[in-house]
Amino acid sequence: MAQFDLYALSATQIKYAIAGLLGVYFLQGTVRFIAQGIYWRRRFRNDPNLPQPPHHWLLGHLIVMAKITQEIPMDAHPHVQLPALLEKYGLKEKGIMYLDIWPMGSPMVVVCDPNMAYQCAQQHSLPKAIKELDPILGPLSGPGNLVASDGNLWKFWRYVFNPGFAAQHLMTLVPGIVKDCQTFCKVMEEAAASGKVVNLEKLTTCLTIDIIGRVVVDEELETQTRPHPLVEAFKSQISWLPAAVEYNPWNRWHPMRPIIYWWNQRTMRGIIGSMLDKRFQSRDPMMSSGKRSKPVIDLALETYFKQKEGNVTAMDDEFRTNAITQMMIFVFAGHDTTSSTICYIFHKLSSFPEKMARARKELDEIFGTNLDDASKMLAENPHLMNKMEYCTAIIREVLRMYPPASSVRSGEKGFYIKDEQGNLYETEGLMVWLASLPVHVNEKYWKDPFEFRPERWLDEDINKDAWRPFERGPRNCIGQELAMIETKVIMALTLRRFDILAQRQPPPPNSVNEVRGEFVYQVLAGSAKPKGGMPSIIKLATPSAT
Ligand code: HEM
Incomplete structure (x- = not known):
């Protein structure tokens, strides 16, 4: 049998062989790409009853998406486009919409009705779309x-x-949260004294990181008063995340992104890993008794010790990696x-002075008119926050809007979403987006859905x-109770002290600078955040305003 001798090949033959292999590779990729394109376009076109905007045989819904992007700010978060799409293409009543944006994103079904969302998250919890989540998380x-x-x-x-x-x-945890909020008040006072425009979201982010530092790693990170490498790495990582739908190939496949990701990950994992190791070495004697506070880091270690029945001198690599x-x-x-959320609370209340006055009055009634008393009272009796009914209504309303x-x-074979008329909608192979915003502004369930009206939470069903x-x-969300508690503490300590005026920012390239009259619209930056970090002027509230 003839033997293949690699060393007998000439340089030219090797070049042709490599070119041939690359050719086969690209051809295969191209064939797969075309086959996928044909599959998705046909699948969306074959069903005339599919609730969807007008579909193009070649470009799917990319044309529709491009049009809607002209009508709302170009940099707005993708979920902001959904109510606009539903309205423009008469799909509001349907409560469900199919979108074919392949190859810019996964073909999807968007659930905009609470009963249909119930079917996908509560009645049967569909698996997470890990392929779509992984590039972000x-x-x-x-x-x-x-x-x-x-x-x-x-x-x-x-x-x-x-x-x-x-x-x-x-x-x-409330006394610790109060302490972080007191630092926040000092930072805000300094910002007010400077008279400069500040990035409010930066300040609230440092506050919430300090709080989460206590809850997760039981450390005082003090990011409000000094730069912290963990936070800097997180911020850098978030700023490099790709947009959900990125049309610019340079941004989409930026060559520096993998290197920066790797570097920031190394920093973040290093810092959290050394906190974990320190905790592991110091081995809190209360850990096995269960009578101890429960920072997340200790809960992980406690489980590890239980699994190993206490017989451990070092941590398994696999466990350590997962825990980090x-x-x-x-x-x-x-x-x-x-x-x-905190930024939007400040912004909405400053846009509606009568609602701010009502919130301040409620705080006066609970904590008295001496502003310094609230910290002490809350630290001593955290349950006082249960009296903050109107403030709670404000948080709910802000989270709604x-x-x-x-x-x-991820959709599943055989899993169909049913509407009120009994029509069934398939999910197999599609991403199922349980988009809260269109549910939150669905006119069937909300009166004046685009109006900021915390009162609805007090006197409406x-x-x-x-x-x-x-x-x-x-x-x-595992952290929802924590989010509510910390937001209430922040409101109790700050609402009566500061007035915040959000500043308009330059428009995006399509010159549309507002969403339904709101210039602090949401953009995608890890999660949905106020545009540009909501640059604001902070003023000390005059005592008469309280
Ligand atoms: C206003 C504040 C918050 C909002 C609106 C929010 C929203 C959400 C949402 C919508 C999910 C589901 C995500 C998905 O299905 O992919 C989620 C999950 C989660 N959230 Fe939150 N969250 C908030 C605060 C927090 C806090 C303070 C923590 C941590 C301490 C936290 C930790 C988590 C975790 C770990 C999950 C995944 C839970 C699981 O799948 O078991 N969140 N959150």
Whole structure:
């Protein structure tokens, strides 16, 4: 039999061989690309009853998306486009919309009705769309993180961390949260004294990171008063995340992105890893007794010690890697969403002075008119926050109008979403986007959905499934109670002290600078955040205003 001798090949033959292999590789890729394109375009065109905007045989819904991007700010978060699309193409009544944006993004079905969202998240919890989540959450934590995992891996870690988020335990954290808020007040006073425009979201982010630092790693990170390498790395990582739909190939496949991701990950994992190691070495004697506070980091270690029945001198690499990933997702998910909620609370209240006056009056009635008393009273008796009814209504209303996050799931073979008329909608092979914003402004369930009216929470019947900023069902937000508690503490300590005036910013390239009259619209930056970090002028509130 003839033998193949690599060394007998000439340089030219090797060149031809490499070119041939590359050719086959690209040809294969091209064939797959074309086949996928034909599959998706035909699938969307074959069903005349599919609720969808006008579909183009070659470009799918890319033309429709390009048109809608001309009507709302180009840099607005993709979920802002959804109510506009539903309205423009008469799909509001349907409560569901199919979008074929392949190859710019996954073909999807967008769920805009609470009853249909209920079917996908509560009645049957569809698996997470890990392929779509990983490019965003991977760089911020790692594979297998609590948000983007499923099955036994997710169940294991959720079970481990649940006790750290029990309401009773969270109340014990209030004195620490109050302390961080007192620092926040000082930072805000300095900003007010400077008279300069400040990036409010930067300040609220440092505050929420300080809070999450206590909850997760039991450390005083003090990011409000000094730069912290962990926070700098997180911020850099978020700024490099690609847009959900990126049309500019240079931005989409930026050659520096993988290097920066790697570098920031190395920094973040290094810092959190050394915190974990320190904790592991110091081995809190209360850990095995269960009578101790429950920072997330200790809950992870406690589980490890239990698994190993106490017989450990070093941590398994696999466990250590997974635990660091979970700490990182907590640090990210635990600060990003809450910081933008606080910005919107300030902004909406400054746009509606009579609602601000009502909130301040409520705080005066609970904590008295001496502003310094609130910190002490809350630290001593955290349950006082249960009296903040109007402030709670404000938080709910802000989360309704500006939800910072939503859930993306994977459709399943045989899983159909049913509408009120009994029509069935397929999900197989599609991304299922449980987009909270269109549910939150669905006219069937909300009166004057685009109006900021916290009062609705006090005197109207609300369909609870129509409010899902934290999602619902088993994959709901583990940190929702913490988010509510910290936001209430922040409101109690700051609302009566400051007036905040958000500043207009230069328009994006399509010159549209408002969404339904609101110039502080949401953009995508990890989660949905106020544009440009909501640059604001901060003023000390005059005592007469309280
Ligand atoms: C206003 C504040 C917050 C909002 C609006 C929010 C929203 C959400 C949403 C919509 C989800 C579901 C995501 C998905 O299905 O992909 C989620 C999950 C999650 N959130 Fe939050 N969140 C907030 C605050 C927090 C805080 C303070 C923490 C941490 C301490 C946190 C940690 C998590 C985690 C770990 C998950 C994944 C839970 C699981 O799948 O088991 N979140 N959040």
